[in-house]
Amino acid sequence: MKIYKLKSGILIEEYDSFYLLNNGNWDEFVNDEDLYQKSKKAISESQKVTNATGLLESELEPPVQSQELWASGVTYYNSSLARQEESKKSGGSDLYARVYQADRPELFFKATRHRIVGSGDAVTIRKDSTWNVPEPELTLMITSTGKIVGYTIGNDMSSRSIEGENPLYLPQAKTWDGSASIGPGLYLDEQPLSANHQIEMEILRNGKQGFFGNIGIDQMKRSSEELVSWLYRECSFPHGCLLMTGTGIIPDDDFTLNHGDEIRITIDPIGTLTNRVK
Numbered sequence: 001m002k003i004y005k006l007k008s009g010i011l012i013e014e015y016d017s018f019y020l021l022n023n024g025n026w027d028e029f030v031n032d033e034d035l036y037q038k039s040k041k042a043i044s045e046s047q048k049v050t051n052a053t054g055l056l057e058s059e060l061e062p063p064v065q066s067q068e069l070w071a072s073g074v075t076y077y078n079s080s081l082a083r084q085e086e087s088k089k090s091g092g093s094d095l096y097a098r099v100y101q102a103d104r105p106e107l108f109f110k111a112t113r114h115r116i117v118g119s120g121d122a123v124t125i126r127k128d129s130t131w132n133v134p135e136p137e138l139t140l141m142i143t144s145t146g147k148i149v150g151y152t153i154g155n156d157m158s159s160r161s162i163e164g165e166n167p168l169y170l171p172q173a174k175t176w177d178g179s180a181s182i183g184p185g186l187y188l189d190e191q192p193l194s195a196n197h198q199i200e201m202e203i204l205r206n207g208k209q210g211f212f213g214n215i216g217i218d219q220m221k222r223s224s225e226e227l228v229s230w231l232y233r234e235c236s237f238p239h240g241c242l243l244m245t246g247t248g249i250i251p252d253d254d255f256t257l258n259h260g261d262e263i264r265i266t267i268d269p270i271g272t273l274t275n276r277v278k
Contacts, residue, residue, distance in 0.1 A: 001013065001014045001036065001039055001040070001187075001188045001189070002014075002185045002186065002187050002188065002270075002271070003029075003030075003039055003063075003150075003185055003186050003188065004056065004060060004063070004184065004185035004186075005026050005060070005061045005062065005063045005064075005065070005118075005185070006020075006055060006056075006059040006060060006061065007059040007061060008020070008022065008023075008055075008059055009021050009022045009023055009024045010024035010026065010029055010042075011049075011052065011055060011056070011185075012039055012042060012043055012046060013052070013185075014040070014043060017048065018048070018049050018052035018055075019042070019043045019046035019047065019048050019049065020046055020047050020048075020049045020055070021042050021045070021046045022046075022047070024042075026063075026064075026065040027065045027066045027067075027239045027240075029042075030063075030067075030141060030143075030149070030150070030186070030240060031143050031144055031239055031240040032143065032149065033143055033145060033147045033149065035141075035143075035149040035150060035188060036149070036188045036189065036190055039188055056184070057120075060118055060119060060120060060183070060184060060185075061118050062113075062116050062117060062118035062119075062121075062181070062182050062183050063118075063141070063152055063182060063183060063184075063185055063186050063242075064113050064116055064182060064242060065113060065239070066113070066238075066239040067113075067141075067237070067239050067240050067241055067242050068109065068111075068112060068237060068241055068242070069109075069110045069111045069112070069116060069154075069180055069182070069241075069242045069243075069244070070107060070108065070109055070110055070231060070241060070242070070243045070244070071107070071108055071109075071110040071137070071154075071156050071174070071243070071244040071246075072105055072106065072107055072137075072222075072227050072243065072244060072245050072246040073099070073105075073106035073107075073108065073246060074096055074099050074100045074105075074106050074246065075105065075220050075221055075222050075227070075245060075246030075248075076215065076219055076220060076221065076246055076247065076248030077100070077219070077221070077248075078215070078219075078248045078249070078250050079246060079247055079248060079250065080096050080097060080099075080100040081250075082250040085253070095167055096167075100221065104230065105222055105226070105227055105230055107227070107230060107231050108170060108171070108174065109171075109175070110156065110174060110175060110179075110180055110244065111175060111179060111180045114177075115175065115176070115177050115178065115179060115180060116180045116181065116182060117178055117180070117181045117275065118181065118182065118183040118184065119181070119183035119184035119272070119273045119274050119275070120184075120274060120275070121181065121275060122178065122275060122276050122277065122278035123155060123157050123178050123179070123180075123181050123263070123275045123276075123277055123278065124157070124176065124177060124178030124179065124277070124278045125157070125159075125257055125259075125277060126159050126162070126172075126176055128162075129159035129161050129162050129173075130161045130256070131159065131160040131161035131164070131256050132157070132158070132159055132160070132161075132256050132257045133157075133158055133160055133250075133251050133255070133256065133257060134155050134156075134157055134158075134201065134203070134257065134263045134265070135155065135156040135157070135158050135244075135247035135249070136153070136154070136155060136199050136200075136201040136247055136249055136265040136273075137153075137154040137155070137156055137199075137244040137245055137246060137247050138151060138153070138154070138193075138199060138217055138224075138244075138245045138267060139151065139152045139153060139154035139182055139242055139243065139244045139245065140224055140227075140228065140242065140243045140245065141186050141240065141242055142228055142231075142232075142237070142240055142241045142242070142243060143240045144236070144237050144238055144239065144240050146228055146229070146232045148192065148224060148225070148228060149188070150186035150187060150188050151186065151187045151193050151267075151270055152182050152183060152184075152185065152186050152187065152242070152270060152273075153182065153183065153184075153265050153266075153267050153270055153271065153272075153273040154180065154181070154182045154242075154244040154273075155180065155181040155182070155263060155265055155273060155275060156174070156179075156180060156244050156247065157178070157179045157180060157181070158173060158174060159172070159173040159174075160173070178278065181273060181275045182242065182273070183273050184271050184272070184273060185271065187269060187270040187271070192224075193217075195216070195217045195218035195220075196216070196217075196218065197216070197217050197267060197268060197269075198214050198215065198216055198217070198267070198268070199214060199215055199216075199217060199248070199249065199265070199266075199267050200212075200213070200214040200265070200266045200267075201213050201214070201249050201263070201264070201265050201266075202263075202264045202266075203251075203257075203261055203262070203263055203264075204261065204262040204264070205258060205260075205261050205262075206260075210255075210261065211251050211255060213249040213250075213251070214249065215248040215249050217267075219248050220245060220246065220248070224245060227243060227245060228243065231243060257277050258277065259277055259278065260276065260277060261276065261277045262274065262275070262276050262277075263275050263276070263277070
């Protein structure tokens with residue numbers, strides 16, 4: 001089952017059928033430990049629609065309202081190696097090796113709603129950055145009580161030149177207007193998402209494939225539950241929270257995003273998150 005945030009309400013998808021919950025409040029709807037069952041019940045109270053494609057093209061918004069978006073770093077071995085390499089000149093490479101092995105994960109604040117775009121919208125790259133990459137990540141929807149109730153796809157846009165200059169510049173390397181994309185919707189299931197899924201990322205440049213990479217979610221060093229437990233230790237989230245779980249797909253060092261590139265990130269069964277670079 002999937003749910004989508006629309007301008008006009010909440011769209012629920014089940015078995016290729018779509019149901020519109022008019023004027024549904026996103027914050028109230030998703031912050032529920034029984035979100036899957038709640039969504040199934042809402043189908044019987046909603047209007048079945050036949051123009052779902054049109055609604056998704058014209059009204060789709062990122063699946064976030066008052067939730068904060070946080071992110072996890074260095075949860076894949078590939079990421080640890082890449083971060084060590086980019087920060088050699090600043091003398092910070094050892095920090096990333098140590099955090100990969102540490103008990104405490106790297107967690108950082110990414111964005112609130114007004115800096116987040118959805119599928120089909122444009123992400124941006126910083127004007128003061130020379131090396132920019134997308135980071136495709138499985139993203140968790142977590143309730144205010146700390147329960148994982150859904151999954152979406154995240155693009156943690158990053159400036160590797162700024163982060164490599166000095167690890168203390170991480171907030172500037174990670175956060176600016178249009179620096180995050182999530183979507184297209186939330187995937188719900190009665191059981192936790194299996195680790196036997198792949199994250200795939202394709203970058204199209206001038207209509208041709210400029211990059212392709214994939215990795216299994218099972219390559220994450222830390223479990224989703226572990227990351228959530230650390231995030232919720234001293235932080236409260238009245239409307240719940242979204243957490244990106246880190247990336248294991250790292251383009252080559254000579255690759256940087258260009259204006260006009262199209263980024264496609266796919267995680268079955270969640271869907272595909274598509275953004276162009278503004």
